Amino acid sequence: MQEDILNIINKKRLKQELSKEELEYAFIGYLNNKIENYQMSSLLMAICINGMSLRETVDLTDIMLKSGTVLDTSKIKGIQVDKHSTGGVGDKTTLIIGPILASLGLKVAKLSGRGLGLTGGTIDKLESIPGIKLSYSNDEFIKNVNKVGFALMEQTKDLAPLDKVIYNLRNATGTVASIPLIASSIMSKKLAVGAKYILIDLKVGSGALLQTEQEAKELASTMIKIGKSYDKVVIPVLSQMDTPLGDNVGNALEVIEAMEVLKGKKGHLRDLSIELSSVLFAKATNIGLKDAKKKVNEVLDNGQAYKKFVEFVENQCGSLDKIQVSQELKDVLSDKEGFIEKISAKKIAEVSLNLGSGKKKLSDKINYGVGVVLKKQISDYVKKGDVLAQIYQDVKCDYSNEVLDAFKIVKEIKNK
Numbered sequence: 001m002q003e004d005i006l007n008i009i010n011k012k013r014l015k016q017e018l019s020k021e022e023l024e025y026a027f028i029g030y031l032n033n034k035i036e037n038y039q040m041s042s043l044l045m046a047i048c049i050n051g052m053s054l055r056e057t058v059d060l061t062d063i064m065l066k067s068g069t070v071l072d073t074s075k076i077k078g079i080q081v082d083k084h085s086t087g088g089v090g091d092k093t094t095l096i097i098g099p100i101l102a103s104l105g106l107k108v109a110k111l112s113g114r115g116l117g118l119t120g121g122t123i124d125k126l127e128s129i130p131g132i133k134l135s136y137s138n139d140e141f142i143k144n145v146n147k148v149g150f151a152l153m154e155q156t157k158d159l160a161p162l163d164k165v166i167y168n169l170r171n172a173t174g175t176v177a178s179i180p181l182i183a184s185s186i187m188s189k190k191l192a193v194g195a196k197y198i199l200i201d202l203k204v205g206s207g208a209l210l211q212t213e214q215e216a217k218e219l220a221s222t223m224i225k226i227g228k229s230y231d232k233v234v235i236p237v238l239s240q241m242d243t244p245l246g247d248n249v250g251n252a253l254e255v256i257e258a259m260e261v262l263k264g265k266k267g268h269l270r271d272l273s274i275e276l277s278s279v280l281f282a283k284a285t286n287i288g289l290k291d292a293k294k295k296v297n298e299v300l301d302n303g304q305a306y307k308k309f310v311e312f313v314e315n316q317c318g319s320l321d322k323i324q325v326s327q328e329l330k331d332v333l334s335d336k337e338g339f340i341e342k343i344s345a346k347k348i349a350e351v352s353l354n355l356g357s358g359k360k361k362l363s364d365k366i367n368y369g370v371g372v373v374l375k376k377q378i379s380d381y382v383k384k385g386d387v388l389a390q391i392y393q394d395v396k397c398d399y400s401n402e403v404l405d406a407f408k409i410v411k412e413i414k415n416k
């Protein structure tokens, strides 16, 4: 037995293709505690470095999918859609798009993940709402979807449980940024929930899992092919992740900002949420993009989408009035005058992670109230001493220099 897993690791180390049986032996063995953490970590690292063929990636997706059950979508009334982001900094679009699409009559049944690498996870964000329940049986989940139109939960032992254990291990072993691992992880969750139309927001840039457009396009093409083999429509959209999305980074802070956008706050986060919702709504209902955008704007402007968000949280037992952010605030002041040319998503995410908003190792505990709020955005003109950002923290620490370092301030903006 011991030898088999070593052979499999060595094959991948030597850039050879693994058969479906070998992948099953290693991955299902890991789920059943027959393969050790260190052995799976080693295999994941070999996959990260040497990649996988499309056939291996499709097989791994299938193994992950079949490690659990598949939601009986015949019980969901209406057009079922799904949305997933490959992960970014300050990316709280799910909390905005889910309620928008549900307000428009679509059914959004969403399995979400936790933070991965420097990127935040929707489950961690929602857990900042006291009382919220994010694990359900398949039947309860379907009941929530039919009742509210938008329901969200974590992977369970029923739906893609293998992805859940591998996801946690990848996060703690530096094996996140791999196209086949990301594609199989995302697609196994999407296929388990069964929506016909799946929008994937592929983030590219310093604060994303993928740094180049080329990698994002490769991931998109892999996911489209996996989707096709299950008769699903995968709609990829590429969006930049060099700058944090919106102003707030950190779990509770991001939930608060999602609500602000649903209540009318303008800016890039709202624009992107409108774009993604419209693309998915247009495709799923077979209408033009312009008409879809009009309807999306309507439910945002008339407050229906915000009401839907509140309904969703209350239906899942959360108390929005009890959400808390850290009380110790530190202002980060500009050390010069000029225009803001760049705000590094990576640097802001590192500070947020160091404050405790995510896990660096499996046993870490998340601090839901910490994070960074940007007070200035790209192109803003600032004077020396202006507040660029505020750090929300609980313990005595000083990350002002690191946050300041995330801002590039110049005399003149080129290509404004």
Ligand code: URA
Binding pocket: 085, 086, 087, 113, 116, 167, 181, 182, 183, 185, 186, 189, 209
């Ligand atoms: N989101 C996922 O669900 N899995 C990944 O591997 C990356 C982003």
